[in-house]
Amino acid sequence: MSPDTATVDRETQTAIDIDRTKGDFSFPENHKYDAGVGLTKNTVDYISDVKNDPDWVRAFRHKGLETFFDKPMPTHWATEDLENIDFDKIRYYLSDGQKPKRSWDDVPPEVLETFERLGVPEQERAFLAGVEAQYDSEAAYSNVKEELEKDGVIFVNSTEGLKEHEEIFRPWFGKVIPTGDNKFSALNSAVFSGGSFIYIPKGLKVKHPLQAYFRINSENFGQFERTLIIADEGAEVMYMEGCTAPKFETATLHSAVVELVAMKGAKIQYVTVQNWSSNVFNLVTKRGLAHEDAEVRWIDCNIGSRLTMKYPGVVMKGERARGEVISIALANSGQHQDTGAKMIHAANNTTSNVVSKSISVGEGRATYRGQVHIPKRLKGCKNNTECDALMINANSKTDTYPAITVRGNQHVTQHEASVSQVSEEMLFYMQQRGISEAAAMSLAVNGFINDLVSEFPMEYSVELKRLIELEMEGSVG
Amino acid sequence: MAQSSILESTPETPTQFPTWFSEQQQQAWADFQSLPMPSRGDEVWRFGNLKQLDFSEFTEKETSDIHFQIPSLPDGVICLPLEDALQSHSDLVQEHFMKSETRLGSAKFTALHKAKVKSGLFVYVPDGVKVADPIEVSHVLSGAHQTIFPHTLIVTGKNAEVSVIDRFSSANEDDAGLCIAVNDLIAGDGSKLTYCTIQELNTSSRMIQVNVTNVGRDAHATAFITNTGAQWARNESVSMMTGEGAHSDMLSCSIPSGTQQYDQRTYQHHASPHTNSDLLYKNTLYDTSKTVFSGLILVDEGAHYTDAYQTCRNLLMEDTTEANSMPGLEINADQVKCSHGSTSASISDEEIYYLCARGIPPQQARRLIANGFSTEVVERLRNEKLEEIVLQAIERKFALV
Numbered sequence: 094m095s096p097d098t099a100t101v102d103r104e105t106q107t108a109i110d111i112d113r114t115k116g117d118f119s120f121p122e123n124h125k126y127d128a129g130v131g132l133t134k135n136t137v138d139y140i141s142d143v144k145n146d147p148d149w150v151r152a153f154r155h156k157g158l159e160t161f162f163d164k165p166m167p168t169h170w171a172t173e174d175l176e177n178i179d180f181d182k183i184r185y186y187l188s189d190g191q192k193p194k195r196s197w198d199d200v201p202p203e204v205l206e207t208f209e210r211l212g213v214p215e216q217e218r219a220f221l222a223g224v225e226a227q228y229d230s231e232a233a234y235s236n237v238k239e240e241l242e243k244d245g246v247i248f249v250n251s252t253e254g255l256k257e258h259e260e261i262f263r264p265w266f267g268k269v270i271p272t273g274d275n276k277f278s279a280l281n282s283a284v285f286s287g288g289s290f291i292y293i294p295k296g297l298k299v300k301h302p303l304q305a306y307f308r309i310n311s312e313n314f315g316q317f318e319r320t321l322i323i324a325d326e327g328a329e330v331m332y333m334e335g336c337t338a339p340k341f342e343t344a345t346l347h348s349a350v351v352e353l354v355a356m357k358g359a360k361i362q363y364v365t366v367q368n369w370s371s372n373v374f375n376l377v378t379k380r381g382l383a384h385e386d387a388e389v390r391w392i393d394c395n396i397g398s399r400l401t402m403k404y405p406g407v408v409m410k411g412e413r414a415r416g417e418v419i420s421i422a423l424a425n426s427g428q429h430q431d432t433g434a435k436m437i438h439a440a441n442n443t444t445s446n447v448v449s450k451s452i453s454v455g456e457g458r459a460t461y462r463g464q465v466h467i468p469k470r471l472k473g474c475k476n477n478t479e480c481d482a483l484m485i486n487a488n489s490k491t492d493t494y495p496a497i498t499v500r501g502n503q504h505v506t507q508h509e510a511s512v513s514q515v516s517e518e519m520l521f522y523m524q525q526r527g528i529s530e531a532a533a534m535s536l537a538v539n540g541f542i543n544d545l546v547s548e549f550p551m552e553y554s555v556e557l558k559r560l561i562e563l564e565m566e567g568s569v570g
Numbered sequence: 571m572a573q574s575s576i577l578e579s580t581p582e583t584p585t586q587f588p589t590w591f592s593e594q595q596q597q598a599w600a601d602f603q604s605l606p607m608p609s610r611g612d613e614v615w616r617f618g619n620l621k622q623l624d625f626s627e628f629t630e631k632e633t634s635d636i637h638f639q640i641p642s643l644p645d646g647v648i649c650l651p652l653e654d655a656l657q658s659h660s661d662l663v664q665e666h667f668m669k670s671e672t673r674l675g676s677a678k679f680t681a682l683h684k685a686k687v688k689s690g691l692f693v694y695v696p697d698g699v700k701v702a703d704p705i706e707v708s709h710v711l712s713g714a715h716q717t718i719f720p721h722t723l724i725v726t727g728k729n730a731e732v733s734v735i736d737r738f739s740s741a742n743e744d745d746a747g748l749c750i751a752v753n754d755l756i757a758g759d760g761s762k763l764t765y766c767t768i769q770e771l772n773t774s775s776r777m778i779q780v781n782v783t784n785v786g787r788d789a790h791a792t793a794f795i796t797n798t799g800a801q802w803a804r805n806e807s808v809s810m811m812t813g814e815g816a817h818s819d820m821l822s823c824s825i826p827s828g829t830q831q832y833d834q835r836t837y838q839h840h841a842s843p844h845t846n847s848d849l850l851y852k853n854t855l856y857d858t859s860k861t862v863f864s865g866l867i868l869v870d871e872g873a874h875y876t877d878a879y880q881t882c883r884n885l886l887m888e889d890t891t892e893a894n895s896m897p898g899l900e901i902n903a904d905q906v907k908c909s910h911g912s913t914s915a916s917i918s919d920e921e922i923y924y925l926c927a928r929g930i931p932p933q934q935a936r937r938l939i940a941n942g943f944s945t946e947v948v949e950r951l952r953n954e955k956l957e958e959i960v961l962q963a964i965e966r967k968f969a970l971v
Contacts, residue, residue: 170613469890484904487874493899493910498617500893502855502886502916512901512908 128186128284134158137283140186144252144286147259157272157282164276172429174400178374183346185284185317245294248303251319254290261292262321269352269382269408277402278378281317281350288318288349293328293359302331302364302550320351324359324387331362333550346374353381353389357411360388366553368560369398371427377403380435383443385411392548393420395430396560404462406435409443416445419548421557423564424457424489433462433495434478438504442473449480450542453489454564463495467504478508483541485514485534485565515541535565575626576717576748581685587653588660594667598684605678614675617862617894618833622776622802628717628748634689635710635741636720641703647732648694649705652721655692663692666725666756670782674806674835680780683719683750690721693734695761697727704733704766704955711749711775712741722753726761726789733764733956739799740772746801747775754782757789759813764792766956768963771799773828780806783820785845787813794951796960797824797832798967808837811845811873820849823947823964825940826859827971836865838878843903846877852947853884854940855891856971864896867910871902880910885943887916887936887971937968 128139137158141151166175241248247258254262272282293299324330347369355361361381369375375398381389391405407416418434436445451459461480482491493510515537523533539546539558546554581599583592608615608623640649648659655663672680691707709720722736738749749771757763763783771777777800785791797803809818824832838847853861863882884893895912917939925935941964948960 169611469892482899482901484901484906487904488871488902489904491899491901493897495895495897495912496616497895497912497914498892499884499886499914500891501889502891503889504886504914504916506912506914508895508897508910508912510897510899510908510910512899512906514904514906 128184130184131181132158132183132185132284136185140284140286143186145256146252147256149263150255153267153272154283157279160273160279161276161283164273164279166276171402172400172431174429175374178346186286241299244297246297246299247290247292249290251285251288251290251321254321258290258292261323262290265323265352265354266321267352269354270350270378270380274378277348277376278350281319281348281378285317285319285350287316288320289322289332290320291322291330291332293324293330295325296327298329299331302333304333316347316349318349320349321354322352322361322363323354324356324361326356327358328356329360331364331550333364333553334366345372347377349377349379351377351379355381355383355387355389357384358386359384360390362390362392363405364392364549364553366394366549366557367398367401368396369401371397371399371425373398375401375403377401379403380406380408381416382408382410383414383416385440386413387411388415388417390417391419391434393418393432394549394553394557395420395422395432396564397425398428398430400429400431402431404433404435404464406437407445408437408439409445410439412440412442414440414443416443418447418449419545420447420449421542421545422449422451422459423561424451424453424459425564426455426457429458429460431460431462433460433464435464436466436476438467438471438474438476441471444475446476447478447480448545450483450545451480451491452483452485452538452541452561453491454485456486456488456490458490458492460492460494461510465495465497465506465508467499467501467506469500471501472503474504476506480510481541482510482512483514483538484512485538531566535562538565574629576628576630576682576686577626579630584653584688587656588664590660590664591656595685598681602678602681602685605681607678608675612675614835614864616864616896618675618804619802619831622831625717625748628715630686631713631716631718634718634720635712636689637708637710638691639706639708641701641705643701644699646696646699647701648692650692652690652692652723653688659692659694662694662725663723666723666754668752668754670754670784670808670810672780672806673808673837674780676778676780676804676806679750679778680752683721683752683780687719687721687752690723691734691736693724693732695726695730695732697758698729699727700731701733704735704953704959706735706737708737708739709749709751710739710741711747711771712745713747714745715747716745717748717750720749720751722751722765724754724763724765725756725758726763727758729760730758731762733766733953735766735768735956735959737768737770738777739770740775743772744774745772747771749775749777749779751777751779753779754784755791755793756784757786757791759787759789761786761789763789764794764951764953764956766794766796766951766960768796768960769799769803770963770966771803773799773801773830775800777803779804781808783807783809783818785809785811785813785816785818788815789813790817790819792819792821792951794956794960795822795824795834796963797822797826798963800830802831802833804833804835806835808839809847810839810841811847812841814842814844816842816845818847819950820847820851821947821950822851823944823960824852824861825854825856825944825964825967825971826861827856827967829858831860833862834864836880838865838867838880840867840869840873840876840878843872843874843876845873847879849880850947850950851882852944853882853893854887854944855884855893856887858888858890860892860894862894863912864898865910866898866900867908869901869903869906869908873903874905876903876906876908878906878908882912883943884912884914885917885940886914887940941968
């Protein structure tokens with residue numbers, strides 16, 4: 094590397110630098126509606142009252158609550174750390190009571206400041222097709238660009254979606270991920286608020302990605318957003334979510350449910366860049382349903398959190414449907430990234446691909462947990478799963494637990510995993526050329542995930558590389 | 571005289587056996603009764619067939635039918651039926667007998683085995699002694715709903731070498747039998763221990779085999795499992811690399827057909843640095859057969875410079891077969907090279923076409939390819955005599971399907 098390019102790189106880096114300390118703050122809490130701590134039927138009713146839910150939504154929430162109480166913690170396969178979640182100390186609903194805003198001018202200044210610090214650049218807003226920015230659990234700002242509205246795109250929060258567009262969203266709401274899917278999807282069904290409900294009409298290819306920025310801002314306050322994206326026949330959309338959270342001392346729970354429905358020939362890409370602070374339990378259920386010739390792609394990056402359990406899934410229901418999960422996880426000390434993918438083949442000639450790369454730093458633990466299921470009487474299903482783990486320090490931990498079921502002989506599945514560390518030779522080679530050990534390590538790690546990072550949209554991939562560099566700081570030497 | 575079920579009859583340790591042994595059997599019986607039955611939620615029984623675990627109609631076989639084929643042995647080697655060894659080498663047996671906990675789900679049944687075991691094989695090879703030819707043991711199941719509890723205990727001293735074959739077969743095609751076998755392999759420092767199971771029970775019988783291998787410093791252990799028989803067979807194999815430089819090969823070749831089901835769980839435990847293990851399990855599935863493979867590589871903290879590999883390959887010969895694979899890794903150390911892989915596929919049309927073009931009929935072509943698929947793992951035994959014996963068993967199976 095010549096000195097010139099090195100300077101340029103440094104400049105570029107400064108330019109894209111994210112000051113992470115900006116995430117370490119919180120504003121005085123000022124909430125009009127507060128469901129209090131703990132979870133009872135009254136909490137759920139309170140949320141329903143505030144949101145003025147239709148009766149069927151209220152009933153849905155009640156059922157969710159019952160299921161949540163019935164279901165045991167999945168600790169027979171998951172980490173015991175789940176037992177440390179104290180459901181009685183969590184606030185299930187907070188809202189400033191303001192209606193979602195349509196223009197940036199109406200957004201309260203302190204909220205605006207939060208977004209500023211989160212790094213939603215002003216000039217970028219014009220490019221962002223619609224910004225669904227979530228402050229605490231209620232969308233404080235929602236802006237759908239006029240042209241999208243003209244095209245018939247619906248981009249609203251969950252409350253509005255279920256109330257105003259019941260005929261579109263109700264048929265699929267809770268259908269991809271049933272309430273009883275797991276304990277946390279049941280919890281979400283009971284207390285959900287916020288999130289995005291999106292409908293893309295037939296044949297429309299949305300040019301710009303739709304984005305949602307959200308964050309947790311109240312101590313002991315869990316976010317339970319609910320997202321449902323429906324891409325009608327032949328439609329295409331990319332949705333991006335990113336999150337940061339201020340650091341609090343007590344554990345916070347985040348438990349979202351994201352459902353995607355890709356009708357015949359549609360394509361949905363869902364991009365997540367997650368950077369929770371290391372006290373957050375992030376237990377998310379994400380699943381897509383792909384009809385004939387449709388494609389669902391999950392592009393996922395998990396950094397931070399105390400425990401993340403997230404296994405984006407695709408149910409390939411129609412012939413030739415495609416499912417894909419691209420995932421990067423970085424676990425630092427005190428963090429456990431338990432991520433993976435779930436591929437359910439339910440029609441002939443369906444194909445799925447899972448590429449997962451994880452990095453364990455310090456005492457971090459990264460886990461890949463996957464399921465591939467090809468039932469009887471199907472033909473021509475293909476699955477490819479690759480998971481690679483990189484371990485940086487002597488105390489780093491990594492696990493892989495895939496489960497592959499194949500019935501019938503007209504399919505091809507392959508699973509491969511490797512675990513490695515940055516080789517001494519590689520570091521030596523770089524150090525010999527004047528690169529410090531830490532920088533060499535950082536380069537090697539970025540090289541490890543580089544081919545996956547390029548799958549992310551431009552602005553995210555830049556941010557991502559920077560975030561990973563920051564996480565790597567101080568891990569060597 | 572109507573015998574009571576193995577689940578109810580208290581064990582009666584023959585009086586000539588040492589006291590420690592009868593005490594352990596009583597304790598094991600208490601353990602068996604208190605341990606819970608595996609249930610659906612148990613991760614180690616995921617995809618498993620719990621219905622096969624109803625053993626209430628099985629009774630204990632009074633006398634076990636074991637045949638030993640013992641080659642000429644160098645001086646100092648002890649190779650005795652377990653019941654004899656218990657009397658003549660009580661201390662030596664006690665030192666190694668069932669010391670490890672059962673980690674892969676069948677704790678209840680190993681307790682039952684421990685409570686009931688009366689026969690088996692005990693091999694002790696002293697330091698530096700090499701046994702050239704394999705020791706062969708045949709266990710024959712006969713009589714309806716009869717159970718045997720064969721035990722194999724092999725201990726090698728420093729730099730010793732030995733190979734043992736355990737064969738399991740049925741006296742006839744109809745009697746539903748049950749075999750709950752446990753084998754402990756203790757490979758001393760620098761030794762070479764090869765153990766090979768050939769399971770050819772009739773298709774009404776069931777089998778649980780729990781294998782624990784302890785590999786000492788610079789030792790090399792190989793455990794090979796051949797499954798061609800039984801209605802349902804479950805193999806649980808644990809390999810513990812306890813000394814630096816330990817090497818363990820875990821191999822298996824299974825050819826289920828009809829409605830046969832094989833459920834295999836493995837555990838490669840690297841407890842010391844600079845150890846390596848290599849696992850290759852191959853299944854060739856016919857008809858409506860089903861296999862489950864669940865493997866785990868565990869690298870302990872501090873077990874740096876571990877090389878561990880784990881591969882499960884399924885060849886699906888028919889559209890009605892089912893293969894489940896769960897290859898797992900748990901790595902807690904640095905400077906580790908680990909990989910696992912699992913594939914499931916059928917024979918491609920091109921391969922058949924290639925052979926057909928050379929005048930080989932399709933049926934035979936499929937057979938040849940399946941045979942080649944199995945042979946690859948057999949060759950890993952690197953012991954011609956054992957390879958031949960295993961290949962014969964495989965041939966017998968291919969002749970039937």
